[in-house]
Amino acid sequence: MTIKLNGEPYELAGPSTVAELLARLEIDARRVAVEHNLVVLKRGAFDRTAIADGDEIEIVNFVGGG
Amino acid sequence: MDTFTIAGRTFRSRLIVGTGKYSSPAVMVRAHEASGADMITVAVRRVNLDRTKESLLDFIDTSKYFILPNTAGCYTADDAVRTARLGREVGLSNWVKLEVIGDERTLFPDNEALIEATRVLVKDGFVVLPYTNDDPIACRKLEDAGAAAVMPLGAPIGSGLGIQNVNNIRIIREFARVPVIVDAGVGTASDASLAMELGADGVLMNTAIAGAQDPVAMAESMKYAVRAGRLAHLAGRIPRRMYATASSPVEGLVGR
Numbered sequence: 122m123t124i125k126l127n128g129e130p131y132e133l134a135g136p137s138t139v140a141e142l143l144a145r146l147e148i149d150a151r152r153v154a155v156e157h158n159l160v161v162l163k164r165g166a167f168d169r170t171a172i173a174d175g176d177e178i179e180i181v182n183f184v185g186g187g
Numbered sequence: 188m189d190t191f192t193i194a195g196r197t198f199r200s201r202l203i204v205g206t207g208k209y210s211s212p213a214v215m216v217r218a219h220e221a222s223g224a225d226m227i228t229v230a231v232r233r234v235n236l237d238r239t240k241e242s243l244l245d246f247i248d249t250s251k252y253f254i255l256p257n258t259a260g261c262y263t264a265d266d267a268v269r270t271a272r273l274g275r276e277v278g279l280s281n282w283v284k285l286e287v288i289g290d291e292r293t294l295f296p297d298n299e300a301l302i303e304a305t306r307v308l309v310k311d312g313f314v315v316l317p318y319t320n321d322d323p324i325a326c327r328k329l330e331d332a333g334a335a336a337v338m339p340l341g342a343p344i345g346s347g348l349g350i351q352n353v354n355n356i357r358i359i360r361e362f363a364r365v366p367v368i369v370d371a372g373v374g375t376a377s378d379a380s381l382a383m384e385l386g387a388d389g390v391l392m393n394t395a396i397a398g399a400q401d402p403v404a405m406a407e408s409m410k411y412a413v414r415a416g417r418l419a420h421l422a423g424r425i426p427r428r429m430y431a432t433a434s435s436p437v438e439g440l441v442g443r
Contacts, residue, residue, distance in 0.1 A: 127233040154276035186230025187205030187393025
């Protein structure tokens with residue numbers, strides 16, 4: 122299935138949770154925030170939030186800024 | 188000790204520094220240390236999916252520094268609110284340096300959208316520190332909307348022009364019942380001192396330090412500049428006079 126990840130198409134082999142997606146991307150869940158179809162997720166919800174075909178996921182972190 | 192408090196949180200330093208534009212993370216870390224600041228700003232952006240870049244948080248001791256996420260680059264209230272909510276879920280702070288930009292060339296704030304976003308985020312439990320124009324009325328409206336502090340610009344972001352409207356900053360300080368932090372426009376140490384002499388409760392800067400030829404030395408100078416300006420403000424300066432008043436006695440002069 123294809124999702125939109127940070128604005129770009131992204132292929133996922135099969136059903137997945139947000140936690141599984143982060144693990145696959147080798148992203149430390151404690152360092153990021155995730156938005157699923159425009160809803161900001163609590164970190165505790167990562168492993169029970171299922172991603173479906175066509176979903177939009179935004180993963181953000183802190184970068185340098187003023 | 189002269190501390191200052193925003194929304195119940197007390198800071199030792201009145202200098203707030205950014206994390207952008209440094210030539211390397213190592214220079215940033217040393218500049219932060221030299222600045223003596225205990226609050227630092229960060230931006231919220233999409234992660235780099237190829238994992239080639241190190242995480243900013245690898246270089247920030249969050250037990251030492253309080254993190255103030257910003258909404259830089261947002262041009263609508265909705266985008267700013269969305270970015271603030273994402274920043275909060277990173278889990279280090281429910282504070283936000285709220286920016287809603289109205290124009291790309293000047294990066295001046297869109298006050299109408301800023302006030303709207305402030306209202307939404309305050310209702311949502313945020314401690315909101317809006318970056319605003321040097322306009323006392325806009326600051327008053329932000330305060331009425333629930334802002335925990337107001338952050339008028341000294342000059343356009345990254346311009347280094349220093350405080351362009353000294354009198355407005357003074358009036359904003361007189362009107363405000365919340366802390367006033369001069370945010371943006373500082374070019375060198377005297378600009379930071381002036382902000383503090385005018386009665387500002389704090390100064391926020393990024394480019395003035397990160398863009399200096401020696402950012403670590405400039406960070407240290409800003410530490411002293413903010414302290415010096417604060418002390419001068421508390422000390423109460425002499426009135427300005429048009430003519431001289433002699434410092435030495437006028438009596439007892441030899442040969443008179």
